[in-house]
Amino acid sequence: MKPERSQKADFLPLTGPDPTDASPIMQEKAPRRFEDPREALEALLQWDELEREELAALEQHPQHAERLQQLRAVQGWMDQRLATPRPGIGPCPSPEELYDYGRGVGANPLSAERRAELELHVHRCTACEHAIEVLATRPPAVVISPREASLPLSAPLRALPPRPSPIEELDEGSATRHDAPAPRSFWRPALSLAAGLLGGLALWTLVADEGTPRLPQTPQLRGSQSGALLFPRGLLLANREALGAAALPLRIELAPLEGGDAMRAERWRVELLRHAGGAFDAGLRVAEYQSSQHEILIEDALGVGHYTARAYATIAGLERECGAQDFEVRHDPQLLAELEGTQAGNELDRTRLKIRLLHERGYLTDARELARTLPPDEDRNRYLSSDGLGPARGR
C-alpha cells in the first residue's frame, strides 16, 4: 500500500504557529480582527510573520484583503527576482552538496577544494545563499508525544515512592538547650591554633618565593574544551613586538586526536574568519593555513578585530571538522605600558612577570608564546603542558 506520487495524501496540514512555540497561553489568544486602522497597518506591514488565524482574518477583511493580495504579489515578484539564477555564475550545486557546505545537522565533510568552489558560488547566488541561511538555525529537538506514552515502556527506575527523611522529636530538655548558652568546646581552641599555623606556613612560603616570580597556575575547568583546536583563543595583543622577544609568531596549536593511529591526521587545515564579534555573525574567511604538523606558525600580522579559527583534520582521506576557537586581536595601550614598565632583577624574572601579567589579563596565547622563550625548567614545562582550560595534554 505505497502511495502513488500523483495521489493527494491526507496528512494533517501544518496549521497554527510553530509547534515548538506552542503554549497554553498562545493557544488561548484570540486572533485580532483588525478594526483599528493602526493595528491593521502594522499587520499588513508584517503580513508574512502573522499567525495563520490572523492571516485568515486579514484575507477575509472587506477592506484589507485586496491590499494584502497586492503586497503578496509584490513579495512574489521580489522573491522571483532572487530565485532566478544570474547569468555567469554556473549551475547551482546539488542540494546534498549545499547541505554539506552549509554544515547542516549530520553533514558530511567536503574537500577543501570543493568547499572553496561552493563558497564562490554561494557568495554570488541568492537562491543558494538563502538555502544556506536556513541551516544557520538548528532544527528543534524531536518531541515524543503523549500518544506514544501509552506504549509499553521499560520498568521504572525507581520502584518505591520517595521516602521523607525522619523528623526527630525534641524532648523538653533538648528544647530548652537552645536557649541556654552553649558550653565551651575543647576543640575550638585546638582548631584555631591549627588554622593559625597553616596560615603562617602559607605566608612564609609566599615571602620565601618573593625573590623569583613564578608562572601562574592555570585553572582546571573541565568540559569547556572538546575540540582539537587549543590556541589562539581569548585576547591577542595587536602590537606583539612590544612583548620584548623579537618577532613572536602567532602559533595555532592543535591537540592530536584521540583514537590512536587510526585517528592520525594526515593534514590539518585552519580557516580564519573575521567578524564583528556578534553571537550570530558568520564571518568572512580571511585566511587559510595548512600543515601536516599540529602546530602552525603564522608570520602575518592580524588586524585588530574579532576572529574565529576553525580547524579541520584529514583522516584516511576524509576531512572532518575538529573544533573552533574565538579570539580577539586588541590594541591595549595600557597593558603595553605596564609590560614596558615591568621591573625585576634580571631579564628572566622580567619575562616571568610579563607572562603573569598577560595571563591575568586574558592574553593566554601571548603568555604561552612568551613562556616558550624561557629556558626549559619545571615551572615553564608545567605552564606549557597545560592548555589553560583542562588537564594537561602531555605536550
Add this chain to the structure above:
Amino acid sequence: MEELELVRGLRERREEVVAIFLERYRSLFYHCISHFEPDASSRDDLYQDVILYVLHRLDADSFDPEKGSLGTWLYRVAWCRCVDQKRKQSSQRSPRLTTVGENIPEKVDHCPTPGEQAGEEEIGSLVRRGMASLDEQERALLEMRFVDGCTMHEIAERLEISLEQTKYRLKRASTSLRRVLLNELALEEAG
C-alpha cells in the same frame, strides 16, 4: 517507539505508526518548510510533498541507522527536497528559449501566459514606483538586492558593513517599501 521499529512500520504503512511519525517529527518538518515557504497555504502543499518524498526514500532503503539518527536523516531529506522544489518552481517561471521546431513540448507548459506576463510587468512597475519614493539609502539597498540580484555577502562587501547589518537594513527597507505601496493603494482607493 524505537526508530527502527518506526521505520519498519512506515515502510509497511501501518496507520498508527504513520500517525506517531507525523506527530513526532512535525516540528522538525515545520522548521524546515517554513523557511522556504512563507505563505501558509503553499506551506501545506510543500509539507504534503515532503512527507510523500520521505516515505518514498524510506521505501528505497536510503536510511542507514549506522550513519545517524532518523531525525538527522529526515531533516536532511526534507531540506534537500525543499531546495529542489523551489528550484523547480523557479525554472518553470523562467524558461529557456528554444528554436521553433527544434523541440516539440510534450508536457504542460508552465511558462507564464501573456496575461500573467502583463500582470508581472504591472507589479514590476508598481515596485519601481514605490522604490522611487524611498530615501536614497533604502532605494540603493533594494536595487542592489532585487534589481542587480546581489547576494547579502556582496551587499555587505559593497557597503562595508556586517552581514547582520545588511539583513537588518534590508528588512527595514522592505518594510518601508510596503508602507509606500500601502499609501499608494489607499490613495487609489480614495480617488
